[in-house]
Amino acid sequence: AQKITQTQPGMFVQEKEAVTLDCTYDTSDPSYGLFWYKQPSSGEMIFLIYQGSYDQQNATEGRYSLNFQKARKSANLVISASQLGDSAMYFCAMRIMPTGANSKLTFGKGITLSVRP
Amino acid sequence: DTEVTQTPKHLVMGMTNKKSLKCEQHMGHRAMYWYKQKAKKPPELMFVYSYEKLSINESVPSRFSPECPNSSLLNLHLHALQPEDSALYLCASSQILSRGHLIYGYTFGSGTRLTVV
Numbered sequence: 001a002q003k004i005t006q007t008q009p010g011m012f013v014q015e016k017e018a019v020t021l022d023c024t025y026d027t028s029d030p031s032y033g034l035f036w037y038k039q040p041s042s043g044e045m046i047f048l049i050y051q052g053s054y055d056q057q058n059a060t061e062g063r064y065s066l067n068f069q070k071a072r073k074s075a076n077l078v079i080s081a082s083q084l085g086d087s088a089m090y091f092c093a094m095r096i097m098p099t100g101a102n103s104k105l106t107f108g109k110g111i112t113l114s115v116r117p
Numbered sequence: 118d119t120e121v122t123q124t125p126k127h128l129v130m131g132m133t134n135k136k137s138l139k140c141e142q143h144m145g146h147r148a149m150y151w152y153k154q155k156a157k158k159p160p161e162l163m164f165v166y167s168y169e170k171l172s173i174n175e176s177v178p179s180r181f182s183p184e185c186p187n188s189s190l191l192n193l194h195l196h197a198l199q200p201e202d203s204a205l206y207l208c209a210s211s212q213i214l215s216r217g218h219l220i221y222g223y224t225f226g227s228g229t230r231l232t233v234v
Contacts, residue, residue: 033220043205045160045225052220091159095220103214104173105223107159 002027004092006108013082014116021077021111023092031097034075040088051075087115123208123226131234138229140191140208149191152207160207198233205230
């Protein structure tokens with residue numbers, strides 16, 4: 001079974017600074033995808049970035065980048081130049097390639113990020 | 118159209134009421150999901166539909182009854198709920214995975230905040 005671990009307590013960052021949110025994962029399946037989602041207080045789960053297990057380069061999407069270290073089974077999210085609107089809960093998630101028709105997205109417990117002006 | 122639309126956004130219901138949550142997507146996704154989320158916790162999977170057929174029921178009480186009338190619509194019928202069922206209910210959709218292709222994530226709706234009184 002796959003598992004996602006997010007152990008950081010609530011994180012604080014000063015506006016315009018960079019912040020790293022940690023995520024480690026565990027799976028025996030060689031084919032998997034790693035995802036980060038942002039959930040503001042409004043409740044919507046917003047997709048941020050994706051990393052495939054066979055991708056050679058770290059994923060980047062605007063101010064978001066994923067520090068993927070496959071041997072260490074970590075997939076940390078880096079947010080550069082933090083903005084006040086980045087204050088939210090952040091979830092790391094994983095999905096493996098199924099043998100059947102579908103597979104579940106497994107979530108970590110999440111990290112709350114607060115950006116200070 | 119890259120949205121998952123959920124209605125209503127807020128719902129207050131009594132323990133003897135019958136209500137329904139609705140979810141709609143027009144992205145051609147053939148997998149749809151219902152999640153329940155308590156505050157500051159990760160989403161918990163309730164049901165998975167693949168090709169309009171129920172494929173996963175995560176031991177959800179029978180007072181929650183899902184329905185998938187067609188490939189674009191997903192309903193969650195509620196009856197005789199308890200106060201502890203108060204939560205954010207998220208709908209999501211995704212492509213069905215197949216080997217050799219990308220591992221797709223989920224697209225989430227903005228959720229229905231349910232309060233049972």
